[in-house]
Amino acid sequence: MAKQGLKLRFKSYELQLKHRFTLAGSSRTTTPGVLVEVEYDGVVGYGEASMPPYLGENHESVEKFLSLLNMEQFNDPFQTEAILAYVDFVALGNCAAKASVDIALYDLVGKLKGLPCHQIWELDPSKTPDTSFTIGIDDEKTVRQKVKEAAQFKMLKVKLGRSNDLEMIKTIRSETNVPLSVDVNQGWTDKQLALDKIYWLQEQGVVFVEQPMPKKVMDDMAWLTENSPLPTFADEAVQRLTDVPRLKGVYSGINIKLMKCTGLAEARQMIELARLLDMKVLLGCTTETSCAVSAAAQLSPLADFADLDGNLLITNDPFEGMQVTDGKIVLNDWPGIGVKLI
Numbered sequence: 407m408a409k410q411g412l413k414l415r416f417k418s419y420e421l422q423l424k425h426r427f428t429l430a431g432s433s434r435t436t437t438p439g440v441l442v443e444v445e446y447d448g449v450v451g452y453g454e455a456s457m458p459p460y461l462g463e464n465h466e467s468v469e470k471f472l473s474l475l476n477m478e479q480f481n482d483p484f485q486t487e488a489i490l491a492y493v494d495f496v497a498l499g500n501c502a503a504k505a506s507v508d509i510a511l512y513d514l515v516g517k518l519k520g521l522p523c524h525q526i527w528e529l530d531p532s533k534t535p536d537t538s539f540t541i542g543i544d545d546e547k548t549v550r551q552k553v554k555e556a557a558q559f560k561m562l563k564v565k566l567g568r569s570n571d572l573e574m575i576k577t578i579r580s581e582t583n584v585p586l587s588v589d590v591n592q593g594w595t596d597k598q599l600a601l602d603k604i605y606w607l608q609e610q611g612v613v614f615v616e617q618p619m620p621k622k623v624m625d626d627m628a629w630l631t632e633n634s635p636l637p638t639f640a641d642e643a644v645q646r647l648t649d650v651p652r653l654k655g656v657y658s659g660i661n662i663k664l665m666k667c668t669g670l671a672e673a674r675q676m677i678e679l680a681r682l683l684d685m686k687v688l689l690g691c692t693t694e695t696s697c698a699v700s701a702a703a704q705l706s707p708l709a710d711f712a713d714l715d716g717n718l719l720i721t722n723d724p725f726e727g728m729q730v731t732d733g734k735i736v737l738n739d740w741p742g743i744g745v746k747l748i
């Protein structure tokens with residue numbers, strides 16, 4: 407009897423954040439998500455869409471997009487390229503929704519082969535980087551508390567871009583000497599002031615600066631990168647593969663996130679292209695469960711830096727997967743993206 411096609415199931419989910427999360431432009435305590443399953447021949451692959459407000463997707467848009475998909479037409483889950491090309495062409499945008507299918511499909515393929523994705527891609531699991539842990543903008547007492555909770559991490563990512571940049575760094579430096587990265591979330595508008603701050607940050611042990619200026623600013627940003635003593639990374643300014651070439655010379659590197667770029671397949675292409683262009687790679691995430699974080703971690707041996715802490719920021723993670731030991735990403739040898747439902 408011929409095997410049936412792929413089955414797709416999904417349900418909306420609300421990620422509960424441990425701490426109110428404050429960035430240069432927003433503040434929240436929950437993040438909407440959608441949990442996805444792709445099943446073939448009794449084997450289930452898990453995926454997830456996570457939708458922080460700045461990406462413009464929500465429960466309704468993701469459910470609507472997933473409802474449009476006819477996955478039953480595919481009888482061979484190993485045709486990942488054809489399946490994901492179909493998913494991408496069903497509608498524009500919807501990047502997190504597309505990522506949820508991509509992640510579930512790679513999880514399924516790995517399980518059918520009995521191999522972890524990093525092994526299928528011939529990546530060395532010992533080459534995983536440390537991951538940073540994110541400290542959001544907050545009052546001094548809360549920042550101190552968060553830094554204490556993050557004692558096992560070898561790098562902290564500090565959110566800047568409001569009016570208390572210096573206080574944030576000074577507070578953190580009074581608690582720890584680990585290297586820092588900073589994420590300004592487009593919060594600085596004057597290039598000379600930005601450069602002055604970067605020189606000061608370098609003295610404070612900061613190793614790179616993420617999205618210092620608004621994403622549409624190109625000339626001033628190129629000037630800043632050229633003069634900056636620290637590498638600069640695009641985050642809001644980069645979404646998909648086609649964005650990468652025009653950022654050469656404007657930023658030193660790119661922050662790749664599965665929810666922005668439609669998933670693992672395109673993330674791998676972006677890493678390859680960044681290398682060709684001699685740009686650095688930061689592998690990031692949004693607030694998400696261990697599902698999407700573990701999927702991204704499969705690619706982490708290819709990254710210069712990783713910021714895969716999204717699962718650690720929530721209290722209702724339905725999965726176990728990638729672990730962080732002594733600050734370093736540790737991949738397990740479970741097949742697929744390396745997750746189990748708790």
Ligand code: MG
Pocket residue numbers: 589591616617641642661
């Ligand atoms: Mg960022």
